[in-house]
Amino acid sequence: MSGSTWRNWAGNVQASPATVLTPRSVEEVSAAVRQAAAQGRTLRAAGTGHSFTPLVATDSVLLRPEGLTGLLRFGAGTATVAAGSMLHDVNVALHAQGLALANMGDITEQTVAGAIATGTHGTGRDSASLSAQVAGLEIVLADGSVVTCSRLHEPELFAAARLGLGAVGVVTAVTLDVVPSFLLHAVEEQRPLDDVLEGFADLAAANDHFELYWFPHTDRAMTKRNNRVGPGVGPAPLSRLRAWRDDELMSNTAFGLVCRAGRAAPRLVPTINRLSARAWGGRTYVDTSFRVFATSRRVRFTEQEYAVPRAALVPLLTELRELVDRFHISFPVEVRVAPADDVWLSPAYGRDTAWVAVHMFEHMRYAAYFAAVEERALAVGGRPHWGKLHTRDAAWCAASLPGYAQFTAVRDRVDPDRLFSNDHVRHVLGD
Ligand SMILES: Cc1cc2nc3c(=O)[nH]c(=O)nc-3n(C[C@H](O)[C@H](O)[C@H](O)COP(=O)(O)OP(=O)(O)OC[C@H]3O[C@@H](n4cnc5c(N)ncnc54)[C@H](O)[C@@H]3O)c2cc1C
Numbered sequence: 001m002s003g004s005t006w007r008n009w010a011g012n013v014q015a016s017p018a019t020v021l022t023p024r025s026v027e028e029v030s031a032a033v034r035q036a037a038a039q040g041r042t043l044r045a046a047g048t049g050h051s052f053t054p055l056v057a058t059d060s061v062l063l064r065p066e067g068l069t070g071l072l073r074f075g076a077g078t079a080t081v082a083a084g085s086m087l088h089d090v091n092v093a094l095h096a097q098g099l100a101l102a103n104m105g106d107i108t109e110q111t112v113a114g115a116i117a118t119g120t121h122g123t124g125r126d127s128a129s130l131s132a133q134v135a136g137l138e139i140v141l142a143d144g145s146v147v148t149c150s151r152l153h154e155p156e157l158f159a160a161a162r163l164g165l166g167a168v169g170v171v172t173a174v175t176l177d178v179v180p181s182f183l184l185h186a187v188e189e190q191r192p193l194d195d196v197l198e199g200f201a202d203l204a205a206a207n208d209h210f211e212l213y214w215f216p217h218t219d220r221a222m223t224k225r226n227n228r229v230g231p232g233v234g235p236a237p238l239s240r241l242r243a244w245r246d247d248e249l250m251s252n253t254a255f256g257l258v259c260r261a262g263r264a265a266p267r268l269v270p271t272i273n274r275l276s277a278r279a280w281g282g283r284t285y286v287d288t289s290f291r292v293f294a295t296s297r298r299v300r301f302t303e304q305e306y307a308v309p310r311a312a313l314v315p316l317l318t319e320l321r322e323l324v325d326r327f328h329i330s331f332p333v334e335v336r337v338a339p340a341d342d343v344w345l346s347p348a349y350g351r352d353t354a355w356v357a358v359h360m361f362e363h364m365r366y367a368a369y370f371a372a373v374e375e376r377a378l379a380v381g382g383r384p385h386w387g388k389l390h391t392r393d394a395a396w397c398a399a400s401l402p403g404y405a406q407f408t409a410v411r412d413r414v415d416p417d418r419l420f421s422n423d424h425v426r427h428v429l430g431d
Helices: 026-038 086-098 112-117 155-161 195-199 198-205 239-263 266-279 289-293 308-326 367-379 396-401 404-414 423-429
Strands: 018-021 043-045 061-063 071-075 080-082 134-140 146-152 170-177 183-192 209-214 220-228 283-289 301-309 333-338 355-363
Touching: 018 198, 026 043, 026 170, 026 266, 043 155, 043 170, 043 355, 071 086, 071 198, 080 086, 080 134, 086 112, 112 134, 112 170, 134 155, 146 155, 146 404, 183 195, 183 289, 195 198, 195 220, 195 308, 198 209, 198 308, 239 266, 301 308, 301 367, 308 333, 308 355, 308 367, 396 404, 404 423
Parallel strands: 018 061, 043 061
Antiparallel strands: 071 080, 080 170, 134 146, 134 170, 183 220, 183 283, 209 220, 209 333, 301 355, 333 355
């Protein structure tokens, strides 16, 4: 197929690839890669376009994910899925087998390969990003060869490819660590922001999955504490009406109207936010893990997220209080945690991390706000989420990321001609 336009979810990235292919087998991926290499073209693999950065954009060859889906096999504590499977479908298929992923982000519309390629994460005291939950990969390299890798077999390729920005090869199957299905007890309640920040270390340590949303221009934060239930505790999900009211009406329809009002009249944002914070009640329920982790997000936005050392969180949020006023920000600031991991390009590499995410409603100028937040996050040692907007380049990455040299050594070995590249990849990883 040729001549179609590709757009990401947020609508801030568009591309017109000369060739669009939807391979249905690893052999077809390999053939596409060999052909692109023989013609001296570049090739990018797409997931479902949920990255805000132009990682997928190409005017050359684009591989779509829809032909490579499904649960392939189980191992001891692992499940292997085709790389283009959507996380939502993986959750449902695993659940049918009494299995689950230990942790995930707050939506499940991404593909497995796309999610791991940028280090997609949720919040967790003990469980880290999806990239850290990968046990093995099948990947097509730039010469068209199909290689499997894991911690024991081709460990360096594995270390690079489980968070590879699509620059190491085309992942065709992913083996994920899985755990027995579990229920989460969700407690969501508003608290004064100062109290939450003062007790942040304890809250992060005392809960399996702790996160907070701070409503800008208010001193209120919505806290979410999700914990695995003990034996004998059964599900107590929200009623359908309550789930619809909270997750569709309030979080999407009403929130969308609030964002529109704020976009039309920025000076009213503090008042609007104070009213909306008041309307946002708490709730408690028990449900299957992935129904608690993930929600539906229909309000479109752009986003930046930085991983900072845990101890830097409170000083950083103190600075953000001044910034949200200056930029009339309506979107809640989201804070999550992750344990240190060992994935080379992971922003949580080697250190316990607090994630700070800032958002801007669609069609609003985000650059100045994101730049101001980025400057402050960098000042405390922040590292960017690769799928969310940032301005870091290869020189910064080389100087600031401990796993970067090892990553680029693998990239140089397996893709010396930079088949898997585009402008953004060159900016971040170098020529
Ligand atoms: C509404 C929304 C909510 C989000 N929530 C979270 C969250 O809670 N936590 C979080 O960390 N992030 C979150 N994100 C970001 C998102 O998870 C990441 O950007 C993720 O990478 C998107 O996956 P995708 O399938 O859409 O991949 P795409 O964005 O399409 O691609 C991402 C990268 O994956 C590569 N890729 C895709 N397929 C392959 C393949 N087969 N082989 C090799 N490389 C491949 C691409 O080349 C590209 O580099 C959110 C984004 C949105 C829009």
